[in-house]
Amino acid sequence: QLQLVESGGGLVQPGGSLRLSCAASGFTLDYYAIGWFRQAPGKEREGVSCISSSGGSTNYANSVKGRFTISRDNAKNSVYLQMLSLKAEDTAVYYCAAEDVGPAGGCRMAAGYDYWGQGTQVTVSS
Numbered sequence: 001q002l003q004l005v006e007s008g009g010g011l012v013q014p015g016g017s018l019r020l021s022c023a024a025s026g027f028t029l030d031y032y033a034i035g036w037f038r039q040a041p042g043k044e045r046e047g048v049s050c051i052s053s054s055g056g057s058t059n060y061a062n063s064v065k066g067r068f069t070i071s072r073d074n075a076k077n078s079v080y081l082q083m084l085s086l087k088a089e090d091t092a093v094y095y096c097a098a099e100d101v102g103p104a105g106g107c108r109m110a111a112g113y114d115y116w117g118q119g120t121q122v123t124v125s126s
Contacts, residue, residue: 055071069081091123
């Protein structure tokens, strides 16, 4: 069964940090671009960051640039999102998604990914 599982969410105070993980099972991520998306209550899902299949290219939403860092470890079949200087407005359910783009494919922060995880809750509050 092809599956993506997010972990690492939780409750953190403003200014704190979290590291989200996205682990794949049933398939290898080598040829997949990975995107992180989030959805806050009452809001549409938005793209946060993405990374190409090789890891050589990344993109970030303006709202998280300089605070979030995406990375991947294909040997561990996992992708990570390091989140620093968290703000209340970062509160949302965070999802990772995978798109088959081949060994040299880029990434995009838009709908159309092949596989999605179930999400992990991130709450930033004092």
